[in-house]
Amino acid sequence: MQEFNDVRGLIIDMDGVLWHGDRAQTGIGDFFQALRNRQLPFVLATNNASMTAEQYVAKLAGMGVEVGVHEILTSGMATALYLAQRYQPQSTRVFVIGGIGARQPLIDLGFTLTGLNDTEPQTRAHLVVCGMDRELSWDKLATATLNLRAGAHFIGTNGDMSLPTERGETHGNGAILAALTATTGVKPMIIGKPEPIIYRQALGLLNTPPERTIAIGDRLDTDILGAVRTDIRSLMVLSGVSSRADVEAADFGPTWIVPDIRDVTRMLLDLPA
Structure with missing residues (x-):
């Protein structure tokens, strides 16, 4: 398995990764604190087009997380x-x-x-x-x-x-x-995942090279396949839609699989300074 040690930017899905509906995932605050402490740029890129960037900022604020509009990219x-x-x-x-x-x-x-x-x-x-x-x-x-x-x-x-x-x-x-x-x-x-359009737009916002950028998502058929088609690495959390069995049955897969964002936080904290 590849080491998680050369990341310079993250493209992060929201539904199934950060929350289920209006229920935040356990550890969401620590996850974003780790991102800020590491000064690691990210774009929250979601296929869900039901809300505006401003509404997503407000939703995250209600969960105790502060992000900027410039850090949101919806499929809309x-x-x-x-x-x-x-x-x-x-x-x-x-x-x-x-x-x-x-x-x-x-x-x-x-x-x-x-x-x-x-x-x-x-x-x-x-x-x-x-x-x-x-x-x-x-x-x-x-x-x-x-x-x-x-x-x-x-x-x-x-x-x-x-x-x-x-x-x-x-x-x-x-x-x-x-x-x-x-x-x-x-x-x-x-336009959205698994097509590479939204990922390429996110890379443009991050201004990070694809080989140093990692996508985080919960769906094999959208988040992970989109990363594969964009030629970037991916990390799948098992807190959403897809399972290890789905990965085993597919002819493609993520670079890493972890249970949820608490594990991603630990990986971020282990990054070299």
Whole structure:
């Protein structure tokens, strides 16, 4: 096993790593204190696009952890940035399934968001962006379907089929994407993990070389596979979705496996000064 001794930056998942729903993982405070003591830069990169960076900062503050907005990267933010680099925001209309975390980054970058009744040729969307939506309705699915059938490009903030919560594992955004693909035949482009887009954006924020950067996550099929595709090392915690049995059954895997972030903290404390 490789030694954990040459890390210069971390890309850290949140759901299943730092918390389950609104319940913080034991040791979360010590983990972040170790990061600060080591002056180790990090980006909290999550596939969950339901909240804004500011809301994640507030959620962590409620758990006794202080981070800055610049240390957060959601798949909603990554999606908006990716689209702004490829479309003219001021002339591009977007229909969004998802919460404020998917909508606000697009608004911030100048995109026009369309509504449920904007399906005529002069008002319909050029893009359909779909993120996790806790207020999903038939009307939202119908509007997305009409736009996709009219030729809108289909973008998924992430493809997670499940989401760990304090009540257990529930459906994720991938289930919504699957429903829209089933009715339209259009497959979405995925921005979040396991695609390398969000990891590459995180590397840009960290300004650390890939070979000295480590991704921490709980899902083999997203966090770890995304790291493999980005050619960076990874550490999987067993406090979320995936298990050792999942790793043994796969043809890829993390560089390290530990039970939870308390073990990661011990690894950080053992780093050479």
